[in-house]
Amino acid sequence: MWKKGPVYRVEYPDYPERAVQEAIVNALVHRDYTIIGSEVHIDIYDDRIEIVSPGGMYDGTLIQDRDIFNISSVRRNPIIADLFSRMNLMERRGSGLKKIVEAYEFEEKYNENLMPEFRSTESAFFTVLKNLNYEGISVGQNVGESVGQNVGQKISPKQRRENIIELIKEDPTITAKNISDIFSLNQRTIERDLAKLTEDGYIKYEGSSKDGKWVILK
DSSP states (O other): OOOOOEEEEEOSOOOOHHHHHHHHHHHHHHSOTTSTTOOOEEEEOSSEEEEEEESOOTTSOOGGGSOGGGOOOOOSOHHHHHHHHHTTSSOSSSOHHHHHHHHHHTSTTOOGGGOOEEEEOSSEEEEEEEOTTEEEEETTOOTTOOTTOOHHHHSOHHHHHHHHHHHHHHOTTOOHHHHHHHHTOOHHHHHHHHHHHHHTTSEEEESOTTTOEEEEOO
Protein backbone atom coordinates (compact mmCIF):
# COMPACT_ATOMS: atom_id res chain seq x y z
CA MET A 1 0.00 0.00 0.00
CA TRP A 2 1.26 3.46 -0.87
CA LYS A 3 1.90 5.54 2.22
CA LYS A 4 2.15 9.28 2.38
CA GLY A 5 5.37 10.70 3.75
CA PRO A 6 5.70 13.41 6.37
CA VAL A 7 4.41 16.93 5.82
CA TYR A 8 6.74 19.62 7.13
CA ARG A 9 5.70 22.98 8.49
CA VAL A 10 8.45 25.58 8.42
CA GLU A 11 8.02 28.88 10.23
CA TYR A 12 10.50 31.70 10.71
CA PRO A 13 13.79 30.05 11.77
CA ASP A 14 14.52 30.35 15.48
CA TYR A 15 17.91 29.64 17.03
CA PRO A 16 19.23 30.74 20.45
CA GLU A 17 21.53 33.67 19.66
CA ARG A 18 24.00 32.61 22.35
CA ALA A 19 24.21 29.09 20.93
CA VAL A 20 24.91 30.32 17.39
CA GLN A 21 27.58 32.74 18.64
CA GLU A 22 29.29 30.08 20.77
CA ALA A 23 29.26 27.56 17.91
CA ILE A 24 30.82 29.96 15.42
CA VAL A 25 33.39 31.25 17.92
CA ASN A 26 34.35 27.67 18.83
CA ALA A 27 34.78 26.81 15.17
CA LEU A 28 37.09 29.77 14.58
CA VAL A 29 39.05 29.55 17.82
CA HIS A 30 39.61 25.78 17.97
CA ARG A 31 40.05 24.94 14.27
CA ASP A 32 43.32 23.49 13.03
CA TYR A 33 44.95 26.25 10.96
CA THR A 34 47.73 23.92 9.87
CA ILE A 35 45.35 22.13 7.48
CA ILE A 36 46.15 24.07 4.31
CA GLY A 37 43.24 24.94 2.02
CA SER A 38 40.59 24.19 4.63
CA GLU A 39 37.95 26.57 5.98
CA VAL A 40 35.04 26.74 8.38
CA HIS A 41 31.76 25.84 6.67
CA ILE A 42 28.36 27.09 7.83
CA ASP A 43 25.49 25.33 6.05
CA ILE A 44 21.92 26.48 6.70
CA TYR A 45 18.96 24.16 6.13
CA ASP A 46 15.26 24.44 6.96
CA ASP A 47 15.60 22.40 10.14
CA ARG A 48 19.19 23.04 11.22
CA ILE A 49 22.50 24.86 10.95
CA GLU A 50 25.60 22.74 10.45
CA ILE A 51 29.01 24.19 11.30
CA VAL A 52 32.09 22.23 10.24
CA SER A 53 35.52 23.21 11.52
CA PRO A 54 38.85 21.76 10.29
CA GLY A 55 40.57 19.66 12.94
CA GLY A 56 39.21 17.14 15.43
CA MET A 57 39.54 17.19 19.22
CA TYR A 58 42.91 18.59 20.32
CA ASP A 59 43.63 15.51 22.49
CA GLY A 60 42.73 13.08 19.71
CA THR A 61 39.53 11.78 21.33
CA LEU A 62 36.08 11.81 19.70
CA ILE A 63 33.54 14.25 21.10
CA GLN A 64 30.71 11.74 20.65
CA ASP A 65 32.51 9.49 23.14
CA ARG A 66 32.89 12.23 25.73
CA ASP A 67 30.61 13.88 28.28
CA ILE A 68 30.49 17.50 27.10
CA PHE A 69 29.63 18.62 30.63
CA ASN A 70 32.90 17.23 31.92
CA ILE A 71 35.50 18.40 29.42
CA SER A 72 38.35 20.67 30.47
CA SER A 73 38.98 23.64 28.22
CA VAL A 74 42.12 23.10 26.09
CA ARG A 75 42.89 25.74 23.48
CA ARG A 76 44.58 24.82 20.23
CA ASN A 77 45.11 28.51 19.38
CA PRO A 78 45.65 30.45 22.65
CA ILE A 79 46.42 33.79 20.96
CA ILE A 80 43.22 33.72 18.92
CA ALA A 81 41.29 32.59 22.00
CA ASP A 82 42.71 35.48 23.99
CA LEU A 83 41.69 37.92 21.24
CA PHE A 84 38.08 36.67 21.24
CA SER A 85 38.07 36.83 25.04
CA ARG A 86 39.20 40.47 24.96
CA MET A 87 36.28 41.19 22.61
CA ASN A 88 33.94 39.54 25.15
CA LEU A 89 32.96 36.90 22.59
CA MET A 90 34.11 33.99 24.75
CA GLU A 91 35.15 33.32 28.34
CA ARG A 92 38.72 32.56 29.25
CA ARG A 93 37.61 29.31 30.88
CA GLY A 94 34.73 26.92 30.43
CA SER A 95 33.34 24.70 27.71
CA GLY A 96 31.59 26.44 24.82
CA LEU A 97 29.74 23.19 24.03
CA LYS A 98 28.14 23.23 27.48
CA LYS A 99 27.01 26.82 26.93
CA ILE A 100 25.46 25.87 23.59
CA VAL A 101 23.36 23.14 25.22
CA GLU A 102 22.39 25.39 28.14
CA ALA A 103 21.30 28.13 25.72
CA TYR A 104 18.90 25.65 24.11
CA GLU A 105 17.61 24.29 27.43
CA PHE A 106 16.72 27.85 28.47
CA GLU A 107 14.30 28.19 25.54
CA GLU A 108 10.59 27.54 26.16
CA LYS A 109 10.26 25.65 22.86
CA TYR A 110 13.09 23.28 23.71
CA ASN A 111 12.57 19.54 23.95
CA GLU A 112 14.91 16.56 23.86
CA ASN A 113 14.61 16.22 20.09
CA LEU A 114 16.15 19.69 19.68
CA MET A 115 19.33 18.89 21.60
CA PRO A 116 22.37 20.26 19.70
CA GLU A 117 24.57 17.54 18.24
CA PHE A 118 28.36 17.36 18.26
CA ARG A 119 30.50 14.93 16.28
CA SER A 120 34.20 14.80 15.45
CA THR A 121 36.66 12.86 13.36
CA GLU A 122 40.44 13.07 13.24
CA SER A 123 40.21 15.95 10.78
CA ALA A 124 36.93 17.78 11.44
CA PHE A 125 34.49 18.91 14.13
CA PHE A 126 30.75 19.08 13.40
CA THR A 127 28.17 21.12 15.31
CA VAL A 128 24.47 20.82 14.47
CA LEU A 129 22.04 23.43 15.82
CA LYS A 130 18.33 22.59 15.54
CA ASN A 131 15.71 25.11 14.37
CA LEU A 132 13.32 25.64 17.30
CA ASN A 133 10.50 26.53 14.88
CA TYR A 134 10.78 23.45 12.69
CA GLU A 135 8.20 20.68 13.00
CA GLY A 136 7.75 17.47 11.03
CA ILE A 137 4.16 16.20 11.28
CA SER A 138 3.01 13.01 9.58
CA VAL A 139 -0.19 13.08 7.52
CA GLY A 140 -3.10 11.75 9.56
CA GLN A 141 -1.31 12.35 12.83
CA ASN A 142 -2.88 14.67 15.40
CA VAL A 143 -1.06 17.90 16.10
CA GLY A 144 0.84 17.55 19.35
CA GLU A 145 1.47 13.86 18.79
CA SER A 146 4.59 14.18 16.65
CA VAL A 147 6.72 11.10 16.26
CA GLY A 148 9.35 10.72 18.96
CA GLN A 149 7.76 13.18 21.39
CA ASN A 150 6.58 12.08 24.80
CA VAL A 151 5.35 13.63 28.03
CA GLY A 152 8.83 14.57 29.21
CA GLN A 153 9.89 16.01 25.86
CA LYS A 154 6.83 18.22 25.33
CA ILE A 155 7.45 20.41 28.36
CA SER A 156 10.22 22.96 28.75
CA PRO A 157 13.26 22.27 30.97
CA LYS A 158 11.95 24.85 33.45
CA GLN A 159 8.59 23.09 33.70
CA ARG A 160 10.31 19.70 33.94
CA ARG A 161 12.46 20.87 36.85
CA GLU A 162 9.40 22.24 38.64
CA ASN A 163 7.79 18.82 38.22
CA ILE A 164 10.93 17.15 39.53
CA ILE A 165 10.68 19.22 42.71
CA GLU A 166 7.09 18.04 43.14
CA LEU A 167 8.19 14.43 42.69
CA ILE A 168 10.89 14.91 45.32
CA LYS A 169 8.31 16.35 47.71
CA GLU A 170 6.24 13.18 47.28
CA ASP A 171 9.22 10.84 47.55
CA PRO A 172 12.51 12.28 48.90
CA THR A 173 14.29 8.98 48.13
CA ILE A 174 13.43 9.08 44.41
CA THR A 175 16.39 8.46 42.10
CA ALA A 176 17.44 9.97 38.78
CA LYS A 177 16.61 6.61 37.19
CA ASN A 178 13.09 6.70 38.64
CA ILE A 179 12.55 10.23 37.35
CA SER A 180 13.94 9.44 33.90
CA ASP A 181 11.47 6.54 33.64
CA ILE A 182 8.57 8.84 34.57
CA PHE A 183 9.50 11.41 31.91
CA SER A 184 10.70 8.82 29.38
CA LEU A 185 13.98 10.72 29.02
CA ASN A 186 17.56 9.53 29.29
CA GLN A 187 19.02 9.51 32.78
CA ARG A 188 21.81 11.96 31.92
CA THR A 189 19.21 14.67 31.14
CA ILE A 190 17.60 14.19 34.55
CA GLU A 191 20.99 14.20 36.27
CA ARG A 192 21.69 17.58 34.66
CA ASP A 193 18.31 18.82 35.92
CA LEU A 194 19.10 17.67 39.45
CA ALA A 195 22.55 19.27 39.27
CA LYS A 196 21.00 22.55 38.07
CA LEU A 197 18.39 22.52 40.86
CA THR A 198 21.14 21.81 43.40
CA GLU A 199 23.37 24.56 42.00
CA ASP A 200 20.49 27.05 42.14
CA GLY A 201 19.79 26.18 45.76
CA TYR A 202 16.39 24.50 45.33
CA ILE A 203 17.40 21.05 46.57
CA LYS A 204 20.29 19.16 48.14
CA TYR A 205 21.11 15.51 48.65
CA GLU A 206 21.87 14.19 52.14
CA GLY A 207 23.30 10.79 53.04
CA SER A 208 24.88 8.04 50.99
CA SER A 209 23.90 6.97 47.50
CA LYS A 210 22.19 3.89 48.98
CA ASP A 211 20.14 5.32 51.83
CA GLY A 212 20.25 9.09 51.25
CA LYS A 213 17.41 11.43 50.35
CA TRP A 214 16.63 14.75 48.69
CA VAL A 215 15.83 17.82 50.77
CA ILE A 216 13.78 20.76 49.45
CA LEU A 217 15.45 24.06 50.36
CA LYS A 218 12.99 26.55 48.84
